[in-house]
Amino acid sequence: METFYEQMPKLSNALAKTIGHRNFDPEKYVKSVSTQSDGDKDLEEEKLRVQSLGEDTAQILKKQVYKYYQQFIDTAKEISYVEGEMFQLQHILTEQKNLMKVMTDIYSVKDDEKKEDNGSKRSESTSREDRKRVMSSLRDRVEGFPDSPNSSRFLVYDNDVKELELENFSEIRKVHLFLFNDSLMITTWAGMRRGQLVPGKYKFQQILDLKDLAVINVRDLGPVKKSFKVMSFLLSDTVMFQCETTKEKRQWLEILDETKNKFLADQEAGLDNDVPLSPVSPTLSALNPFETEFSTSPKHESAATSVNEIWLADMPEDLDVYIAQRYFEDAVDLIKKAEEYFATNPSAKDMENDLKVRKAQLVAVLVKELGTAPDRSHRGGPTAARRPVALLTKLGESTKACQLFLSNRSNAVSYALRQIRAEGYLGLYITKLCNVFFTGLKDTMVEFELAFSNYHGCYSKLVVWSNMEIKGFVDLVAQQVFTRRADIAEIADCTSTILSQCKATNIAGMDFEYTVSSLLLPDIETSMKDHRCKVIDAVKLRSSEELWRPTNCGTPQMLLKLQEEMEGYGIANIYQYSYNECFCHLTNSTLSFTRALVVHVDSVVKMYLPELKVPMLDGIEAIAKCYTEFIAGCLVSEKERPDKAKLIKRNAMFVAESLLPLIETKIQRCILQLPKQLADLRIEFIKRTSD
Incomplete structure (x- = not known):
């Protein structure tokens, strides 16, 4: 403190x-x-x-x-790294625990083998009858009990638990779990007495196959205590359960783990599940790594010879570990190795279903990696999606990888655009939008070429995606730029920025200039027509108030400022129209017309597209003709007043010899040819004013 x-x-x-x-x-x-x-x-x-x-x-x-922001980030990374190491350590300890139990059971079974040999047949027949009796009782107690094609199914363990909501960990309902030697059945209480649930009667809800099941221990944090998760790879579903005591939770985790290991081992070895597991004395002979050394039964010998590759027998569990620990590259390599082995060894295709399940699970995880969650950061750019895209293409899911990659980039670009605030000058805001959008588009294309260069069918998706993104971007820009209140100069600057940025984004032979131009064309043409109408109305208003008096700037400094302004527009001979240090022969209406016409021409030249040539020339001609007709009319009406007529002729000479040639030069640079209709207008105007 x-x-x-x-x-x-x-x-x-x-x-x-x-x-x-x-x-x-x-x-x-x-x-x-x-x-x-x-x-x-x-x-x-x-x-x-x-x-x-x-x-x-x-x-x-x-x-x-x-x-301390960077320290927070580093600490979070360290915590995530330590959490991953703890998960690996937990997995190693579990394997060691199972191995120790197996070795203990091997020697204990060997010692008691002779004693139990005499009564083995009688106990086996008795246990089978007991299991059948229990299963028959369950069919009566569970409403909608599913029929199983596996006649050797038997009950291992059952108990009451609470089902929790995954998001807020609130209690959903009370359920009763039945663990069989090959599956886990979820039921709810069905009996009611005086409005209270009565144990003993249950209603079937769901049954999960043990081979597609993963049990996850949930740490005790906050309201979540004495809980564990059950994840089904086949159904892509996860359920969380809460036990009454910690001992009960530990018992469930041990029994589920042992039962699943026994079931998978029996499936791989081709054995029947004849011996039930119990929480007190589990028999894990199928997991015995020394079974080929100590066991001489024909059944065990046939099981050992059926699995002629050790790595193939461990393949399902190895894939589960790789996926859980996010070693996706190792999982893909193992899948490719197994697929090559199955292609050359048809006799081992009985394990191909397990491979398909794990492959589908891995694809689902990689798809989630490419997905866009609200809490996921988009700052990694397109390179962040490189790993899952490459792995999906290796797994033969190039179409799905392409679609998800482009969807991921759409959300990333959209998120980046939303972060830009519309503040201050409109042109600066549009420049930022263009930089973000076209840079994102360019990066996406570069990354797309690296990831899908050998998949030519995916390029059609890239073209469609690019056109959709550009259309959305142009719609966003049009809402900000092409409004009735926007100035024509701002609109021209924004349009020029968009077109120039678009020209610099021609990657992989894709030219987006035509698409952007066609989308902007209607708005640009509308803006040109609107501004033309505004300029004509302003010229008419100024003309109606014209008194034909020289402009008095008041001070030499203001006259100098006016001259610099006209020089900025491109009129170099403005000095010959000045006199007496602060007077100008040009009237206010002529100066206003000059400003409006030059701004209009400069703006439409910046926004020029080949399709706009005719409307651009027609608009400029209409503006120029409006004022030239006014001057010609005034010259006729003021003939009786020599001083007025002389001033009008000076203004007409300025328009004909300085302003209109400047406009023609600007347009000629743009369209690369002489604007004939403007030249004809200028020649006709000179004839009318020189008479």
């Missing part, structure tokens, strides 16, 4: 120590302040000091967060 107080201002330091004390009582503090104050003014001052302290504290906390 000393560091915190040192950062506080001197006036707030004492107050901070008082309020930050461990035994601080707000009520006593308020009473002491009210008794010591002389009136409302003291209370207001104390209130302001407390508010100032709160603001200072917030600023200090914010600085501390920024200061």
Whole structure:
């Protein structure tokens, strides 16, 4: 706390120590302040000091967060790394535990083998009758009990648990689990007496195959205690259960693990599940790694010879471990190796179903990696999707990988665009949007070529995706740029930025300039027509108020500013129209017309597209013709007033010799040919004003 107080201002330091004390009582503090104050003014001052302290504290906390932000990130990474190591350690300990149990059972069975040999046949027949009797009783107690094609199914363990919601860990219902030697059955209580659930009668809900089952131990954190998860790879479903006691949870985990291992081992060895597992004395002879050395029965010998590859026998469990520990590359290599082995050894295809299940599970995990969750960061860029895309293509899922990759990039680009705030000058905002969008588009194409260069059928999806993304981007830009209130110069700058950025994004032989131009064409044409109408209306309004007087700038500095402005528009001979240090022969209407026409021409030239040549020339001709007709008419009406006529001719000469040639030059640079209709208009105007 000393560091915190040192950062506080001197006036707030004492107050901070008082309020930050461990035994601080707000009520006593308020009473002491009210008794010591002389009136409302003291209370207001104390209130302001407390508010100032709160603001200072917030600023200090914010600085501390920024200061230690990188440490938070590093700590989170370390925690994630340690969690992965703990998971691996737990798996190793579980394997060691199973191995020790197997070795213990081997020698205990050897010692008691002679004693139990005489009564083995009688106990075997008795146990089978007991199992049949239990299964028959279950059919009566469980409503909708499923019929099993496996006649050797028997009950291993059952108990009551609570089913929890995965999101908020609230209790959904109370269920009863029945663990068989080959499956796990989930039932609910069906009996009711006086509105209360009565044990003994159950209703079937779901049955899960043990070979497609994974049991996950859930750590005790917060409200989640004494719980475990059951995940079905085949159904892509996860259920969480909560036990009454920790001992009961540990018992469930041990029995589920042992039963699944026994079931998988019997399936691989081709054995029948004749001996039930119990939580007290599990028999794991199928997991015995020394069975070929100690066992001489014909059944065991045939099982050993049927699995002629050790790695193939361990393949399902190895794939489960690789997927759980996120060693996806090792899982893909093992799958490819198994597929090659099955292709050359048809006799081993009985394990091909297990391979298909694990392959589907791995594909589902990789698909989730490429998916877009709300809480997932998009800062990794397209390279973050390189690993799952490469693995999916190796597994023969190139079409799915292409679709998910493009969907991932769509969400990433959309997220990046949403982070840009529309603040200040519109052109700057559009420039940021273009940089983000076209850079994302370019990166996506580069990464796409690296990932799918050998899959030519995927390029059609890239073309369709690119067109859809560009259409969405143009719609977003059009909503911001092409509005009735937008200035034509801003619209021109934004359009020019979009087109120039688009030209720089021609990757992999794909040219998006035509697509962008065709999408922008209607809005650009509408903006040109709207601005043309506004300029014509403004020219008519100025013309109606024209008194044909020279412009008085007031001071030489203002005249110099006017000359610099006209030079900026491209009119170099503006100085010959100035006189008496602050006067200009050009009238206000002529100057306003010059500004409006030059701005309009510069804007439409920036937005020029080949399809807009005719409407662009027609619009410029209409604006120029509006003012030239006005000057010609005024020249006729003011013939009787020589001074007025002389001033009108000076303005007409400026329009004909300086302004219109400048406009023709600008347009000629744009369309690479002389605008004949503007040249004809200028020649006709010169003839009419020179008479």
